[in-house]
Amino acid sequence: xxxxxxxxxxxxxxxxxxxxxxxxxxxxxxxxxxxxxxxxxxxxxxxxxxxxxxxxxxxxxxxxxxxxxxxxxxxxxxxxxxxxxxxxxxxxxxxxxxxxxxxxxxxxxxxxxxxxxxxxxxxxxxxxxxxxxxxxxxxxxxxxxxxxxxxxxxxxxxxxxxxxxxxxxxxxxxxxxxxxxxxxxxxxxxxxxxxxxxxxxxxxx
Amino acid sequence: xxxxxxxxxxxxxxxxxxxxxxxxxxxxxxxxxxxxxxxxxxxxxxxxxxxxxxxxxxxxxxxxxxxxxxxxxxxxxxxxxxxxxxxxxxxxxxxxxxxxxxxxxxxxxxxxxxxxxxxxxxxxxxxxxxxxxxxxxxxxxxxxxxxxxxxxxxxxxxxxxxxxxxxxxxxxxxxxxxxxxxxxxxxxxxxxxxxxxxxxxxxxx
Numbered sequence: 001x002x003x004x005x006x007x008x009x010x011x012x013x014x015x016x017x018x019x020x021x022x023x024x025x026x027x028x029x030x031x032x033x034x035x036x037x038x039x040x041x042x043x044x045x046x047x048x049x050x051x052x053x054x055x056x057x058x059x060x061x062x063x064x065x066x067x068x069x070x071x072x073x074x075x076x077x078x079x080x081x082x083x084x085x086x087x088x089x090x091x092x093x094x095x096x097x098x099x100x101x102x103x104x105x106x107x108x109x110x111x112x113x114x115x116x117x118x119x120x121x122x123x124x125x126x127x128x129x130x131x132x133x134x135x136x137x138x139x140x141x142x143x144x145x146x147x148x149x150x151x152x153x154x155x156x157x158x159x160x161x162x163x164x165x166x167x168x169x170x171x172x173x174x175x176x177x178x179x180x181x182x183x184x185x186x187x188x189x190x191x192x193x194x195x196x197x198x199x200x201x202x203x204x205x
Numbered sequence: 206x207x208x209x210x211x212x213x214x215x216x217x218x219x220x221x222x223x224x225x226x227x228x229x230x231x232x233x234x235x236x237x238x239x240x241x242x243x244x245x246x247x248x249x250x251x252x253x254x255x256x257x258x259x260x261x262x263x264x265x266x267x268x269x270x271x272x273x274x275x276x277x278x279x280x281x282x283x284x285x286x287x288x289x290x291x292x293x294x295x296x297x298x299x300x301x302x303x304x305x306x307x308x309x310x311x312x313x314x315x316x317x318x319x320x321x322x323x324x325x326x327x328x329x330x331x332x333x334x335x336x337x338x339x340x341x342x343x344x345x346x347x348x349x350x351x352x353x354x355x356x357x358x359x360x361x362x363x364x365x366x367x368x369x370x371x372x373x374x375x376x377x378x379x380x381x382x383x384x385x386x387x388x389x390x391x392x393x394x395x396x397x398x399x400x401x402x403x404x405x406x407x408x409x410x
Contacts, residue, residue, distance in 0.1 A: 010312050017310040024307055031403035039408070045389040047246060047256035050263070054255030057262050058284025059407035061291065079263025086266065102229055105222040107215050132407055164408060181402065183394035184250040190388040197386065198236035202264035202337055203244070203369060 036163040037181040038156060042139060042172035045186035046204075052134045052166040053080055059164075060090050064131035067124040070095040071117045072137040072169075075103065078205040092130070094120045101144065114146035125159040132164045139169025142176070149173055241368040242386040243361060247344060247377035250391035251409075257339045257371045258285050264369075265295050269336035272329040275300040276322045277342040277374075280308065283410040297335070299325045306349065319351035330364040337369045344374025347381070354378055 039055075041048035056066045068084070068091060084093035096117035104110055118141070124133045141147050153175060159165055167176065177183050199205060244260075246253035261271045273289070273296060289298035301322035309315055323346070329338045346352050358380060364370055372381065382388050404410060 013312040014310045017307045021307040021310065028403070031398055031401055033400065033402045034405060035397075035402060037397055037402070037405070037408060040394075041252060042394075043392070046387065047252060047259075047389045047391065050259030051252035051256035051391075053259030053262045054252075054257065054285075055259075055408060057258045057288050058255070058410070061284035061286065061288030062406045064407050079266035080259075081266065083262050083266030102222045102226040105219045105226065107218040164405075177394065180395055181397040181400065182251065182408075184252045185392040185394050186252065186256075187248070187390040187392050189245075189382065189390055190385055192240075192242055192386040193236055195238065195386065196236055197238045197240060197242070198233070200239060200242070200369075201267045202269050203242060203260060203387075205263070 035181075036159065036161055036165070038159075038179060039164065039166040040139075040172050040177055040180045040183040041166065041168045041186060042170060042177075042183070043185035043187050044170055045188040046191070047186045048168040048170075049080075049136050051184070051186075052136065052168050055164075055166060056091065056132060056134060059132040065129055066091040066132045066134070067127075067130040068093045068134045068136060069117050069121045069124065069138075070136045071114055071141045072101075073205075076205070079202055092124070096120065101140075110144070111146045114141040117141070118147050118152070122155050125155055125163070125165065128160060128163075130163060132166070133159075134166045135168070137169040138167045139172045139176070141169075142173055143169070143171045149175060152176075153179060240386075241364065241366055241370070243364075243384060244369065244371040245344075245377050245382055245385045245388040246371065246373045246391060247375060247382075247388070248390035248392050249375055250393040251396070252391045253373040253375075254285075254341050256389070256391075257341065257373050260369075260371060261296065261337060261339055264337040270334055271296040271337045271339070272332075272335040273298045273339045273341060274322050274326045274329065274343075275341040276319055276346045277306075278410075281410070284407055297329070301325065306345075315349070316351045319346040322346070323352050323357070327360050330360055330368070330370065333365060333368075335368060338364075338371070340370065340372045342374040343372045344377045344381070346374075347378055348374075348376045354380060357381075358384060 041051055059066050084091045096113050121135050124130045142149055246256055264271050289296045301318050326340050329335045347354055
């Protein structure tokens with residue numbers, strides 16, 4: 001390729017990108033609304049809770065105030081729990097679950113833990129002291145009917161308008177997805193469990 | 206429902222969960238391998254970079270050492286950049302991109318920025334001082350042929366065995382997915398741009 005060819009390729013690139021930027025600028029000029037979003041991460045892939053914690057990290061960077069309620073996880077040390085214990089001034093972090101349902105094997109205790117977690121969540125949804133509220137694995141508590149869907153939807157509709165709320169867990173209820181502003185499905189393409197790899201610190205927990 | 210019904214429901218629940226736990230324990234007993242994973246987050250949904258930052262947060266909780274190289278983003282303040290600037294002791298954070306390709310409109314500068322970012326990445330992949338390395342938007346640099354795929358694959362195959370590496374961005378190359386231990390596709394279900402909502406702090410950046 002000659003130098004002249006290269007100059008021509010670069011010129012065409014700049015022209016094409018200028019057209020893309022103009023189109024994008026027009027599109028973005030219409031995006032003027034600021035509002036607290038209701039966000040749902042569902043699907044059977046990894047990354048639902050991780051993506052919510054990543055948003056929490058971004059919020060902390062901007063000096064926003066973060067609250068986290070964990071509904072199901074909770075009996076074992078996790079990276080997120082250790083992180084927020086290390087920086088307790090950054091976040092109100094409440095881990096109310098006593099482990100997955102197959103660990104506790106106790107429906108009455110699971111329901112009591114879910115209801116206690118929900119009481120914490122409701123308080124955060126009405127508290128202007130929280131710009132970002134993460135309700136981790138709330139979908140699981142809804143799936144097992146540990147909480148009443150109507151009650152949860154009503155509290156989410158009544159949340160503070162500027163507050164962002166993220167809800168994670170498999171099998172999100174269709175009514176919740178309907179209410180959401182932003183919903184992402186994490187789809188499994190490949191998982192290391194198939195290679196006999198165990199859950200590892202920093203990745204799975 | 207009588208009290209006796211309730212007792213019976215709880216008994217059945219405990220039995221079922223005990224069976225699930227036994228099956229799960231058998232499955233997990235086979236997961237004995239510990240290894241540094243090559244992880245890819247792709248797809249057109251949100252959450253690819255967020256989930257990687259969430260894993261970084263978990264790693265920080267465990268006291269693991271984290272390195273981040275951002276390939277494309279980089280010209281504007283972001284929550285993640287502000288976060289790691291606030292806690293510089295937690296992470297080596299390098300943001301080499303000068304913005305999206307439609308912003309720079311300069312292929313020569315984009316290629317130079319991608320190659321400089323890649324040099325940082327290669328150094329981290331060989332440095333036992335990093336337990337977790339995030340190569341944010343590397344897929345974009347590969348898609349535009351700013352970096353040679355063979356060179357990238359060879360460096361990833363030669364990475365330190367205990368190190369976890371996460372690569373994000375749309376349109377992951379099939380050869381990269383082939384090499385990955387863990388791959389997740391983030392699928393868009395619903396996006397607030399459709400309601401005229403603009404990108405907001407803590408959520409999009």
